[in-house]
Amino acid sequence: SAVISQKPSRDICQRGTSLTIQCQVDSQVTMMFWYRQQPGQSLTLIATANQGSEATYESGFVIDKFPISRPNLTFSTLTVSNMSPEDSSIYLCSVDGLAGEDTQYFGPGTRLTVL
Amino acid sequence: GENVEQHPSTLSVQEGDSAVIKCTYSDSASNYFPWYKQELGKRPQLIIDIRSNVGEKKDQRIAVTLNKTAKHFSLHITETQPEDSAVYFCAASDSGSARQLTFGSGTQLTVLP
Numbered sequence: 001s002a003v004i005s006q007k008p009s010r011d012i013c014q015r016g017t018s019l020t021i022q023c024q025v026d027s028q029v030t031m032m033f034w035y036r037q038q039p040g041q042s043l044t045l046i047a048t049a050n051q052g053s054e055a056t057y058e059s060g061f062v063i064d065k066f067p068i069s070r071p072n073l074t075f076s077t078l079t080v081s082n083m084s085p086e087d088s089s090i091y092l093c094s095v096d097g098l099a100g101e102d103t104q105y106f107g108p109g110t111r112l113t114v115l
Numbered sequence: 116g117e118n119v120e121q122h123p124s125t126l127s128v129q130e131g132d133s134a135v136i137k138c139t140y141s142d143s144a145s146n147y148f149p150w151y152k153q154e155l156g157k158r159p160q161l162i163i164d165i166r167s168n169v170g171e172k173k174d175q176r177i178a179v180t181l182n183k184t185a186k187h188f189s190l191h192i193t194e195t196q197p198e199d200s201a202v203y204f205c206a207a208s209d210s211g212s213a214r215q216l217t218f219g220s221g222t223q224l225t226v227l228p
Contacts, residue, residue: 031214042204043159043218058215059116092158096214103149104216106158 002027002098002105006091010111013083020079021110023093028073030097033104034066037090046091049076083114117142119207121219128195129227136222138205139187145207148181148188149216154201162203163190195226 003026013019023032032049047055047068055068070076080087093107118141128134140148146167151159165172165179165188172179176195181188192199202223206216 033215042220043216045215045217048215094216102147102214103161103164104214105161106151108158 002029002095004093004095004105004107006093006107006110008110009108010113012113012115014115015084017083018079018081019083019112020077021091021093021112023076023078023095023107025074025095025098027098029095030073031095032070032076033094033096034068034076034078035092035094035106037092037109039089043092046078049078049093080112083112085114088112088114117145117207117209117217119205119217119219121205121222123222124220125223125225127225127227130195130197132195134190134192134195134199134224134226136190136203136205136224137187138189138207138219139185140207140217141186142207142209143186144209147208147214148179149206150179150190151204151206152201153204153221159204192224195224197226197228200224200226 005024007022034046035043037043045058046061047057049055049068049070051070067079090109092109094104096104121138149164152162153159163177165181176193178191202221204221205219208216
């Protein structure tokens with residue numbers, strides 16, 4: 001099965017700064033997604049990372065706050081901009097389309113704490 | 116958009132007993148229903164999934180049933196073991212070109228030895 005990695009695994013950041021999270025897959029995938037999981041909560045989709053075009057954002061999430069890149073079929077980044085303590089969460093990427101399957105598999109997540 | 120409700124939020128069972136978690140969905144266009152298991156500090160792991168052309172699917176001690184008419188699906192775990200203790204999430208999607216998953220709120224399953 002494919003390996004999905006995220007960097008960093010965790011970080012502690014100051015209010016007002018930005019953090020870029022990387023998601024790397026060791027094989028090409030059709031679709032990549034970014035989710036947020038607040039402490040003790042379920043997963044909420046932030047956006048779909050589209051290769052070669054702008055990401056598609058879900059209601060309540062905007063590009064200025066969460067800019068996303070998808071330069072190729074194996075890599076994506078999510079930036080959390082101008083952070084506040086409310087952004088403290090786990091951010092997970094997922095991939096869909098591995099080996100032609102329409103099944104989502106998740107990366108290990110990035111645990112972000114904003115002070 | 117899709118809305119997925121999951122019950123119960125917590126479930127405690129004795130080792131060896133069965134556990135059942137239920138989910139309902141709102142969008143009749145949804146046709147793909149995965150279940151994920153998330154252990155503390157770990158990523159969600161896909162444990163079983165079902166598509167709308169099937170009513171039931173089994174994988175060893177785990178089974179999922181789907182009732183399209185009533186728009187609900189359930190996870191059944193038999194002969195529970197302590198290592199089954201985790202948070203379980205159901206999800207639904209329209210597995211067309213979009214394929215976004217909408218998740219339920221999660222069930223904390225505790226298997227008591």
